[in-house]
Amino acid sequence: MRVTRWGTGYGLFAVGAALVGLMVALAVAAPLIDRYDPAAQGVGPALAGPSVEHWLGTDRFGRDLAARVLHGGRTTLLATAAALALVVSVGTLVGAAVAAVGSIVDRLARRLFDLLVAFPVMVVALALVGLWGPSLATALAGVLIVLWAPFARLSRSLVRTALAEPSAVAARALGAGRWRLLRYEVWPRLRGPVLVLAAVEAAQLIGVVAGLSFLGLGAQPPSAEWGAMLQEGRAALWSAPHLVLAPGIAVLVTVLGLTCMAEGLRDMLDRAGQAVPE
Amino acid sequence: MADRRAWTRAAAVVARGVATAAGLLLVASMLVFALVRAAPGDAVDVEFGESGASALLSPEEEAAARAQRARELGLDRGVPEQYARWLDRVVRLDLGTSFRTGRPVVDELGDRVAASAALGGAGFLVALGSAWLIASLSARRPGGPLDHALRLLSLAATAVPTFLLGSLGLRYAADWFGYPVAGEASWRRLWLPAVVLGVGAMPVVARLLRASLISEYGRPYALAARARGASPARLTFRHVMRPAFAPLLTLAGLTLSSLVAASVITEVIFSWPGVSEYAVSAISAKDYPVVQAYLLLVVAVVVVVNRAMDVLQHLLDPRVAHAADVAA
Amino acid sequence: MTAPVLSVSGLTVAYGPHPVLDGIDLDLVAGRVHVVLGASGSGKTTLLRALIGMVPAPGRVSARRLLLRTAAGEVDLSTPDAWRRVRGRHIGLIAQDPAQALTPLRRAASLVREADRLAGGAADRARVEQLLRAAGFADPGAVASRYCFELSGGMAQRLGVGLAVAPRPAVLLADEPSTALDGLARARLAATLRQVAGDGAAVVLVTHDVALAAGLADDITVLHDGRLAEAGAAAEVLGPGSKWMIGLRPAAPPPAVRSTRVLSTRGLRKRYRGTGPVLTGVDIDVADGEVVGIAGRSGAGKTTLLRCLVGLERPDGGELRIAGRTPAEAGWRALRRLVQVVPQDPRGSLNPWRTARELVADPLDAHRIGTRAGRRARADDLLDRVGLAGLEHRRPGQLSTGQCQRVAIARALALRPRLLVADEPVTALDAPLRQGVLDLLGDVVREHGMAALVISHDLYVLEALCHRIAVLDAGRIVEDLPAAALRDDGTHPLTRALIECHPTGETHVR
């Protein structure tokens, strides 16, 4: 009984997965659910509050907010997922390769990873966006430059510890080859922590992209993207709070879901006695 | 005697650290320069776009004027040459002069660095203080109702975007306490952005500290100390605290990075005259010397703080150094 | 008999619905050593925690009587506050692993000072020095300013015992102190405990080591499944014909040794960066069908030797031949089919995500021997052979430690190796399980006529299995004799010390 768990990790993970799943399902089903074109102006009165016709109200151009939040979810979630897939695969592979090569390469790479991991994502994204012009793609590119490093660092250390595990040593002594070691000894120890980190970073990614958009440096109007919608809505935080609340809650729910998933997974891994990434 | 050993080890770590840090900074400076110079448009474009002089000049005159200005700013040379000149000056601690104000960047950044450091430091203290409170309350009865409640609080704090918290905080603070929305860096203005920053960085620290505390409380030495009659307070402060804090230092880099990231938004929202706020405006003006100095500053701070944390960790927990010696 | 210092009756501890301890009665008398024997899971540790009032959080403690008699009078120990007042001062604890039980980031003197102050002592400089001396440190100044994590195992033990003994508690509890210690250190501890009892304390020793118990105990309580199984004077409980005693197995039958050498090393050397040499020139031969034991204290280089023998480590020098060929000639992949390992930590060495059948078939898969179905059938046969029939779909998490070790043995047999290397094959097991695993190992080796190299710090284990025993010290073989002749002919001081720690006629708990 070393580190006790906060409740059952599984429950937390399930709640998180349900929240994220809900957001993804809504985004996927957006064209089926929405009753208005998200880009169509004047489908309702400008800045109207939630009503039967417009569930979440309308924005200053009289666009249906519900449709925009749904379609915004498509942009935000798809962009996040794509970016995440890229950093996870690149980071994990680089980390594993470095760990496998070892020696000086490993030591240098470790320093680089440590630096990049500590480097503020926001600053890189900010510089890139500021200099290359604001757009979702630039913002994401800025994020990607830095965000693969945590995965590389994690997978590097996991691969190294996994190879030093008694079961891996035993497998080597029994004559298991490189691929068998990777498949049976390394991969099971890698996947959980990487998943945890992916959930954490996904949450961060959404936060950073929304933050950049909030500063007017991310996705640009008129695209329906949560961060951009937040920026539009910020001005009306008091006169028409629903403008911020709708995308704000969408971001909050997604980030909360991802964080819960990460926490739950962390608990479950922790119970299984596995390394847990920070 | 043990102390001296610890200091010697720390000195060795510092020496190793300085060497790698210098290497990293050099690589980083090249990346920074390349990144900044590869972007479309330059300061001359921005200036001429703003001044509107082009409406009053013939195309030839404008071209001549632009070339003249580019020459003044040193932008007419090749990028590698610009880099060499820049690096040459940087190693002599001259970060150049701002295109916009014509002032030395070092002066420009000077008091902003202080303002940013004050904000970051205060934010860090808020984060650490609240994390300590939450973690020690949680660790008292792991799995108990208070633990769960505090965990929910942490999760919520992670999910609330900084800008939302900042905007809301600013609005209400201005309405209720007459909080100065803008102005110079002052104690009166510091607390609110510090709280916003701190709340954002708190959950990660709290989680680690909680796990660390629980783990240390469960170790045989803690048990043995209790068996020798140590009171709960003595157990916490004299036995458990130091080992529990040590792993936190490795997290400092991450905390720092999240603080810097959050401070970009926080400084803008609170009009806090710090480096991030300055950088945001310099970036849009393509004020290269300032942008380069800012990026380099962030890299340097990240490198130095992480190295410093290594050293601090060696001092706080000499076991680390011990393990490193054996492994080396 | 004087009135007991600590009287316990009807002590019950429960974490969930089922009590871990159920109605324990115990009277501790000054000047006597009271040994609590029991297998793991019998409730020994919980009893110990209850006796110092530190049952962890969800546990509920109830007792008809919990009474401590001190010079100042009787103390009723039914409240946490009462416990807090007597803990340390009147009841002391020697923890299981002394190195782990000292606050790592405090200095030795600081801990001593604190313990003394908590016990109401003066806690000044002179007093600290005196206590350190009493703990067995001839030069207190040398140890006083060191961090506890910097202390060697022996020093940590002395300090830990010293801290517990210093306040002269009326009751001294010792928790499985033998587990982490080698024979010599264990003997030293036994002497200390005896002395403390002689000074008038009631000593409680909790252990599963009957050998230790037999040498120390005045009274013995045997726990089984949380209940008192037997209690009484040591002579009665462990007397002749006691069901807790078993005889040693007769020595292994004479070898069917053939003349071919399956393993041969000459001058094997190895050192790690930043440390002294670990192996300084090991010469060892194992003939086909021969079982050779390597004995040695911890740190002698046993594990490094093993790693070199199976190709996990590249020796710095010397020659290694397996079946007459060096690894350079034959390649490790081929040689590994000839040498298989039964590892020290059975649970850790099994991949937790795989089933018993997959684990056993693993070496066959890795070397692509036979068809997939054939490999599975062979794995099931092997599991059957080691007594795990029907458990082929279990994963390590669902198997006991003993069962894990059986899986590991079955796995090592899968390739029908010519040499089996067993690294401390029973150390991780509780005493009652050891004999079964030792029997199994002995049987499979004989059955297959394979050679074996058994590495252990436990002379009994080696005597039970081996034809020949070599003693490893400071990275070289200092003694190499037939197992039957070791006790009579062994001359090296280390051999003698080992024999002293493992007297004949001693016992193992089944």
Place this chain on the structure above:
Amino acid sequence: MAAATVLLLAGCGGEATAGQGGSGTLRVATSALAASVDPMAELSASYLRSVGAAEGLMRTRADGTVAPELAEKVEATSPTVWTATLRPGLTFWKGGTVDAAAVVASMERARTENTLAAGLLKDVTVAATGDRTVTFTTKQPSHSLPSALSHYQMVVHNVASYPDGASGTDAAVADLTGPYRITGFESDRRMVLERNERWWGGTPGVARVEVQKVGDPQARAQIALSGQAEIVQDLPTDRAKELAAAPGMSLVAKPAANTVTVYLNPASTAAPALADPRVRQALAWGVDRQEVVDLATNGLSVPAPSWLASNPAFPDATAQGYVRFDKATAERLLDEAGWTLGADGKRAKAGQKLALRLLTFGVEAATGEVLQAQWARLGIDVQVRNVESSLINQSIEKGDWDAVTQAWTTLGDTAKLIAAQIGPSGAANHGGYTDPRIDGLLAQAAGAPREDQRTAAVYDLNRLMVELAPSIPVHPRVLATGVSDKVTGFVAHPLQYENIVQPTMTLG
């Protein structure tokens, strides 16, 4: 701060005299501040004028006409000579006399130090012909000299106080003539000014002015709402309702003298339809300007049917051009051009969709969004991207653009400004439009002997721009200023930098 493409302003009106010199501190929050106290440093002069520190010989009135400021009068003494007579007894802050020689020195330093000033003084010889008279001699007859003198870059400064290498960030260096003198200065952050007791116009209205730069528009709105400054400049229009309803302050909105215009590229390969003037005109007719104003500026601006409409000196321009939203005309023109409506509601010609990319910048993003929706109703596919200004410039340079929004100033030397729009190689003639009528009209607008002739030529050019449709005027930018109820005497001005500190203002 990069908001205005061309910034023009002038100081206090010649005849205006300040009030009785009240007390108190006027707190001002602005979106940008001077980086240097040297008015000849890039972009500095306009900020110095805006806070009441700097003045020129002339200034621009709120109605768009020019009036003398430091000069008592400026008159044409021959076709190529303008003579300015200085007010008597003018002094710089530090006490130096502002005489003809000082003015000439200021002009000459401006010419060498500042590109913009060099442009304004091109082919102009400045000479002191008396203590208080300065003559400006031009090569050709020039009618625009008074307007050039009212340009913010023509402020008069004490050359002796700005030696080479002097720190532009030292408040003590500054020596100008304005009603408020700089006593504290932090580059691009903060400025403190105190009343100039020797000011020629009397005692300025407040004792002390504190100007704070607040970069974030929402923070400025917050400052206005919570009454933490008396003047808050450049408020975000999307908070108009909230600000208008706030107690203790009023939102003073004024259409600025620059027209937000959509420039069209006739040579675009991605949108070849733009080569057809009918398509360009259709786009212009298809804009419901009132709706744009309502949605994108919260009703704070007004429709601009023609480019010149935002110049108050040419009031008739509001009746020129696309004076109504005429969807029918737009559809007819598109049909005539061959871009016909398909079943999917989109227009196409020979299988090619009518589509264009519109780049917007900064606050124009909202305008772009509304235009996108309006043109979509015509069956045109518009892709809007809000980008940085330098990216717009770069796209134009590379020729890879369809439509961009920009807002050039319309007030000043009108002939020159309009030449930049439509003249050959005009800086804003991004599409390279030409027409045989243009050159003649431009020459007339600049050089016709009589003012009514010049005005008529300008109107003709404005009309020609409607016909050629190189760009689509939409609406002027908005100058939204928050003015505390404590402030009296604030006059809304179409130039951004006249909207901040005016010497007539007093604190009640």
